[in-house]
Amino acid sequence: MLHTFSTQKWNETFTDAEQQQTIQSLENGGIIFFPELKFVLTEQEQQFLSPDIADPHAKNISYHADKLWGMQHLSDTGHQQLKSMLARFSHDAHEFIKATLPQYAKHLIIARTSYRPVQICGRVTSYRKDDKRLHVDAFPSAPNQGKRILRVFCNINPHGEERVWRVGEPFDKVARQFLPKINRPIPGSASLLRLLKITKSYRTAYDHYMLQMHNRMKADENYQKRAEQQEIRFPSGSTWIVQTDDVSHAAMQGQYVLEQTFYLPVTAMRDQSRSPLRILERILKQELV
Numbered sequence: 001m002l003h004t005f006s007t008q009k010w011n012e013t014f015t016d017a018e019q020q021q022t023i024q025s026l027e028n029g030g031i032i033f034f035p036e037l038k039f040v041l042t043e044q045e046q047q048f049l050s051p052d053i054a055d056p057h058a059k060n061i062s063y064h065a066d067k068l069w070g071m072q073h074l075s076d077t078g079h080q081q082l083k084s085m086l087a088r089f090s091h092d093a094h095e096f097i098k099a100t101l102p103q104y105a106k107h108l109i110i111a112r113t114s115y116r117p118v119q120i121c122g123r124v125t126s127y128r129k130d131d132k133r134l135h136v137d138a139f140p141s142a143p144n145q146g147k148r149i150l151r152v153f154c155n156i157n158p159h160g161e162e163r164v165w166r167v168g169e170p171f172d173k174v175a176r177q178f179l180p181k182i183n184r185p186i187p188g189s190a191s192l193l194r195l196l197k198i199t200k201s202y203r204t205a206y207d208h209y210m211l212q213m214h215n216r217m218k219a220d221e222n223y224q225k226r227a228e229q230q231e232i233r234f235p236s237g238s239t240w241i242v243q244t245d246d247v248s249h250a251a252m253q254g255q256y257v258l259e260q261t262f263y264l265p266v267t268a269m270r271d272q273s274r275s276p277l278r279i280l281e282r283i284l285k286q287e288l289v
């Protein structure tokens with residue numbers, strides 16, 4: 001499950017053998033773990049170590065294409081400083097992926113950066129938004145049309161608090177359990193969602209099945225308790241890379257994490273037969289994008 005590397009620098013170089021290990025591990029549903037890779041905040045950036053800067057209505061503080069949202073109570077200077085902290089993390093995470101997974105580098109699409117300053121444990125939210133329940137990632141308003149969701153997480157907790165996850169069953173097993181309960185997409189619904197600007201791009205059949213799986217996993221209390229799972233504790237000052245579209249996960253506890261999302265076309269994988277897209281297509285015996 002965890003493949004650990006002793007890397008300490010964001011611009012580390014990886015040997016060919018290590019690059020083979022990282023890609024193989026990720027494509028087999030593993031998590032690559034860097035217990036000694038920290039993201040050090042400047043003195044100025046430490047002012048953002050407070051949950052009060054987060055808008056209580058937003059899930060996270062987000063940054064993309066030079067825009068920042070999901071925060072509150074910031075002066076213009078504070079806004080600029082927080083933006084540059086997220087931009088700096090985004091840059092480091094991107095450089096790091098180029099080093100660890102160079103085969104993916106030229107195909108990556110850089111998506112949103114997030115900052116999560118709110119304690120997860122005890123946070124109240126609707127079940128669909130509740131990441132304390134095991135799920136695979138699928139975004140209701142941002143269909144990704146089969147592309148992989150590759151994420152870099154870094155625990156920047158200043159008090160030494162771990163980020164505690166549960167990791168569930170392999171994707172294939174999750175899919176075989178939930179797919180039989182999911183109806184086909186309603187013809188015309190994807191065009192309507194796009195027209196009404198509910199989705200930012202076309203919700204393909206793939207996106208429909210992934211989102212339904214995400215929702216049904218979270219809704220199923222019995223599944224949450226009974227599914228095979230293991231706890232993983234990520235220490236503060238550590239970093240991990242995971243493809244959250246196929247690794248079933250839940251975040252149970254922790255505060256202050258930075259995260260960078262990338263999308264990757266399945267054709268860039270070493271073995272695309274392991275992607276959620278191809279697995280769902282095999283089970284359903286039809287093309288989904």
Ligand code: SIN
Nearest residue numbers: 116131163250251257
């Ligand atoms: C999630 O992706 O479900 C949450 C992960 C985290 O914030 O640690």
Ligand code: FE
Nearest residue numbers: 131136137244
């Ligand atoms: Fe998630």
